[in-house]
Amino acid sequence: MDYQPTIGMEIHAELKTKSKMFCSCPNGQGLEGEPNIHICPVCTAQPGALPVINKRAVEMVIAAGRALGCRINENTKFDRKNYFYPDLPKGYQISQYDQPLTEKGFLQVGDKKIGITRIHLEEDTGKSIHPKKADYSLVDLNRSGVPLMELVTEPEITSGEEAKEFCRELQRILRYLEISDADMEKGQMRCEVNVSVSKDSKLGTKVEVKNLNSFKAVEKAIDFEIARQAEALEFGEKIVQETRGWDEAKQATVSQRVKEEAHDYRYFPEPDLPPLRLVKNSGLRIDGESVELPEEKRTRFKEEFSLTFERAKTLVNDKETAGFFEEVVSEMDSWAQDKYQQEDKTKLVKLAVNYLLVEIPKILRKHKESFANLKITPENFAELMCLINSGAVNSSAAQIVLAQMQATGGDPGQIIEERGLNQIGEGAALEQAIEKIVEANPKAIEDYKKGKGNSAQFLLGQIMKETKGAANPQIALEIIKKKLS
Ligand SMILES: [Zn+2]
Incomplete structure (x- = not known):
């Protein structure tokens, strides 16, 4: 079938600020715990309560915009998006309509640049909870007013795979910038996709898919929609403009509601907040500029350490692993100056990458731990690499040493000594x-x-x-x- 898919995405990410978007209630840890404890008159919409813009959230969206090549708008404002929902106590959401903080950027996925229409700032809603078998629902407002950035892409994505890679790279960038943990399973990053297919240059009817809470779901839902729409058109059916959800059990998208008319959110400028004008020397702290982004790091790792693209990519996937690797290299550099030649350094780096990407994950998996639980210091890790390289310890003994280092945080030289693991050569x-x-x-x-x-x-x-x-x-x-x- 020669149907061309057109895919656009809307991605929300919760920002890692200390406090909420328009009040001083805490944001972050503990929001999942007891309901309705991180609330105040502002985020529960009490009459007369007034919002105040969270400066840090503005800085974070600007940092994201810069990292994604967006234009930062000097004049920006907040608007009311009116709709009713039980977990939206104000009856409107403070968002940005025609003057977003940043717009017109791109994100590179492989060799392709995917356009970003805009990134704006808004507030999250509360959560509705539907207890099983109960004839009532509950509302938890802990999340109400948490700062959200919304990123909208141009409809330039052409497959589920590409959309998945876009989301993954965006997640990495947000994590590198330390502006969001962007964990999809925890709802810190949420994706909606718009899919249409067409045989000619005229765009087909757009279907929106929600409830995508993993990268895999994004990919599968898109591929499913492309096939479903193309098949329907082949049989002469019409595509209905609607919102669908991804059903994980059925591995299919299912209709949630048909759009009877275009939403009328009756946007108007938020009267309780002045327009926001970004001026020079505003005292805004934009730390995104000094951060090396994943793409730059991959290229540098590949060249500086003569790594394959795949290896460089795997190292950079996780910011902590990449940082650990760089510390190890600098430790090995100081060792290499005293004891080793330059050719050893290349060998040492290869060895370190191998242990870091293969042996360390093995040990962590065994104890169901993540990289954050790593007890091995870069200094001790570098020392072990030098000991293996010099033949003082063989690879099977090195694995024992590594496991012991993780268990005790100990020094490899000492562990080898204590356990008599020195390699016995011809002696x-x-x-x-x-x-x-x-x-x-x-x-x-x-x-x-x-x-x-x-x-x-x-x-x-x-x-x-x-x-x-x-x-x-x-x-x-x-x-x-x-x-x-
Ligand atoms: Zn509050």
């Missing part, structure tokens, strides 16, 4: 261990004579056990074979 200790194992296993030697090659492997296993993993396996195997023949 007398290795010879002795081999002698002992060969004597203790006459049957394996008989088998070897009968031509069973794998008995040498068996003996090697025994030696590794005897030396607690400290033997150099290649050298040990050579000696065994020599002895046996």
Whole structure:
């Protein structure tokens, strides 16, 4: 089918300010706890209560706008968006209509620049709770008035995959800028998509899909909609302009409500707030400019450390991992100056990336911990890499050391010493261990004579056990074979 999809997105993200958008109630931790404790006359819409603009929230949206190449509007204002909903006590939401804080930017996804129409600032609503089997609903206003940024894209996205990548990259940028945790599962980032398909240049009827609470859901809902709409059109049906939701169990979008008429929000300028004019030397703290964004970091990592694009991408995915890696490299640099040559540094960096992306996640997964729980310091991690590189410890012993470092936060040199994990090379200790194992296993030697090659492997296993993993396996195997023949 040669239907071309046209996809646009509206993404909301809760800003990580200390207080709410228009009052001094706390924002953030604890909002999920007891209902209706972080509330005041402003965010519960008591008569006569007046809003005050949260300066930090303005700074954060400007930082996001700058990072996404948007124009920052000098003259901006807040507007009332009127609608009724039980968790919206004022009967309107303070938002921005025709003068958003920032507009006309883009976000790069792979080689493509996807246009951003606008990013504006508004307030979140409360939450309606529907207890099971009850004939009533409850309202929790803890979230009422939490600052939200809303980002609207141009309808330039053409697949579910592209939309998913857009959301992922946006999440990374918000996290790098430290303006939102943007966790979709926690509702800190919410996506709505508009999908239409068409065979010619005339746009098709637009369908809106909501309730997308994971990146996967964004991708699947879009792909489902493209297929559903194209099939309907093939059968001569009309696409109805409506709002649909993603049903995770059915893996399908389902109709929620048909738009009978265009929404009339009766927007008008918020009379309780003056227009906001951004002037030079306003004292606004915009720290986005000094932050290296994911795309810049990927390119730099790739070039500076001769990494593959995939490796650089994985390292940059998580801000904490990327930061840890850079600290490790600078630690290794100071080691390298004293003890190692430049060629060792390249090897060390490769080794560190490998341990950071493979071994550390393994240990963390085993204990169901996240990177935030990492007890290993960059300094100790760098030291372990140097010890592996110099052959002081082999890779199987290194894994034991790494696990111990995570358990105790200890120093690798000390752990190796205490547990006798120093690699045994060609020395007398290795010879002795081999002698002992060969004597203790006459049957394996008989088998070897009968031509069973794998008995040498068996003996090697025994030696590794005897030396607690400290033997150099290649050298040990050579000696065994020599002895046996
Ligand atoms: Zn409040």
